[in-house]
Amino acid sequence: MSRLQVVSGKGGTGKTTVAAALALALATEGKRTLLVEVEGRQGIAQLFETESLPYEERKIAVAPGGGEVFALAIDAERALLDYLQMFYKLGSAGRALKKLGAIDFATTIAPGVRDVLLTGKACEAVRRREKHGGYTYDHVIMDAPPTGRITRFLNVNDEVAGLARIGPIHNQAQAVMRVLKSPETAVHLVTVLEEMPVQETADGIAELRAAELPVGGVIVNMVRPHVLDEAAVRAASGDHRDAVARTLAAAGVRGGTKLVEPLLEQAAEHAQRVELEREQRAVLMGLDVSTSELPFLGDGADIAGLYRLAKELRKQGVGA
Numbered sequence: 001m002s003r004l005q006v007v008s009g010k011g012g013t014g015k016t017t018v019a020a021a022l023a024l025a026l027a028t029e030g031k032r033t034l035l036v037e038v039e040g041r042q043g044i045a046q047l048f049e050t051e052s053l054p055y056e057e058r059k060i061a062v063a064p065g066g067g068e069v070f071a072l073a074i075d076a077e078r079a080l081l082d083y084l085q086m087f088y089k090l091g092s093a094g095r096a097l098k099k100l101g102a103i104d105f106a107t108t109i110a111p112g113v114r115d116v117l118l119t120g121k122a123c124e125a126v127r128r129r130e131k132h133g134g135y136t137y138d139h140v141i142m143d144a145p146p147t148g149r150i151t152r153f154l155n156v157n158d159e160v161a162g163l164a165r166i167g168p169i170h171n172q173a174q175a176v177m178r179v180l181k182s183p184e185t186a187v188h189l190v191t192v193l194e195e196m197p198v199q200e201t202a203d204g205i206a207e208l209r210a211a212e213l214p215v216g217g218v219i220v221n222m223v224r225p226h227v228l229d230e231a232a233v234r235a236a237s238g239d240h241r242d243a244v245a246r247t248l249a250a251a252g253v254r255g256g257t258k259l260v261e262p263l264l265e266q267a268a269e270h271a272q273r274v275e276l277e278r279e280q281r282a283v284l285m286g287l288d289v290s291t292s293e294l295p296f297l298g299d300g301a302d303i304a305g306l307y308r309l310a311k312e313l314r315k316q317g318v319g320a
Contacts (some may be wrong), residue, residue: 002186003135004126004179004320005216006142008150008204009190010197014221016043017301018190018294021145021309026319027067031138034073034125035060039145040119044071047301057125061303063310070137072125079117116156117172123179139319147189147204152188155211186216186319192258193277195218198284201257205287217290217318222298226274234287271320 005022009015016037023035034057037044041116042052048060053073061069128136146152157177179185187208191201201218208215241264253259284291294312297305313319 001139001320002184002214002216003138004122004140004142004185005187006144006150006154006187007190007219008144008147009188009219009221010147010200013192013197014301015146015190016041016123016143017047017219017306017309018188018219019141020044020047021294021306021313022188022319023069023071023139023141024061024063024306024310025313026139026141027061027063027069028314029067031063032066032136033063033067033069033139033141034137035069036122036125036140036142037071037073038122038142040073042073044073044143047303047306049303064307072121074118074121076114076117079121080113082121112169115153118177119154119156119170119180120176123176126179126184144187147200150187150189150204151207151211151213154208154213156180167264181212181214183214185214187213188216188219188318190219190221192222193280195276200281202283202287205289209254215289217292218284218287219313219318220284220291220293222296223293224273227270292318 005026007015007019011069020035023033027033032158035044037053044060045051045053048142053060053071055073055075055078057070060071063069122140122142125206126135126140130136144150155177156173189201189204191295203204205215205218241260243261245260246255248257248259248309292313293316294309297308299305301309
């Protein structure tokens with residue numbers, strides 16, 4: 001089982017929600033997970049209805065069976081200060097650089113270095129052990145950048161190759177890549193059953209494979225139940241319009257005759273969506289990766305919804 005689970009996806013597919021649910025799912029039966037955010041959006045804090053996450057690991061939830069979920073919002077500037085202290089013992093000099101704006105300049109002008117710092121912090125949590133020798137966290141789940149940037153974000157060795165061919169930054173990038181390209185890591189992509197997100201997922205998988213980064217699975221989010229198929233719509237709109245009107249009248253619906261046409265239009269739209277989703281499922285099946293599905297949450301992704309999604313992920317064995 002991979003200990004670093006990276007979650008990416010096209011914007012709007014609910015990747016942060018899925019990452020949070022995965023952290024809960026993997027923290028069952030007394031296990032400890034760390035949910036890491038790297039984009040500075042504080043999406044995790046919003047989902048768990050807590051205050052903004054600081055640059056420190058904080059417990060935010062308890063999973064079924066007594067497991068614990070911790071969260072960390074990684075800040076590139078703070079990570080660079082940690083790095084400067086670790087390798088160069090700068091201490092107060094590093095804080096002075098921050099006041100002068102040098103830290104922000106460094107992480108902006110060299111985005112490859114920024115990504116090394118962000119991924120490096122997550123990889124450090126993966127490798128960290130307690131005094132008794134066991135791992136601090138059973139799993140680390142990273143809410144990563146969107147699919148269009150995920151390969152570049154994770155492939156930090158290539159990103160810093162032109163900036164640092166030797167020295168601590170180079171060594172740090174190589175250490176990160178040893179984790180990211182190992183069986184310890186799995187990169188999951190979140191999508192919905194629409195053409196653009198599915199195509200971006202297919203492109204993302206191809207890019208990850210070309211970079212020799214480990215693809216985990218595809219998680220199809222916000223799946224709606226199928227009420228009618230095209231055959232049912234054709235039957236209702238054919239010789240059965242009067243029967244539909246009578247059924248509405250029998251159910252006590254006033255003006256049932258006037259409702260037949262609007263209802264059939266909605267049914268036709270539903271059937272069209274079902275067919276489009278069937279086509280996109282076929283595309284996903286052709287990607288040769290494991291696929292799981294999560295239901296659409298009508299009430300939104302609140303705490304109760306996260307636990308429901310976590311239960312679905314456990315049932316489908318996602319992350320195992």
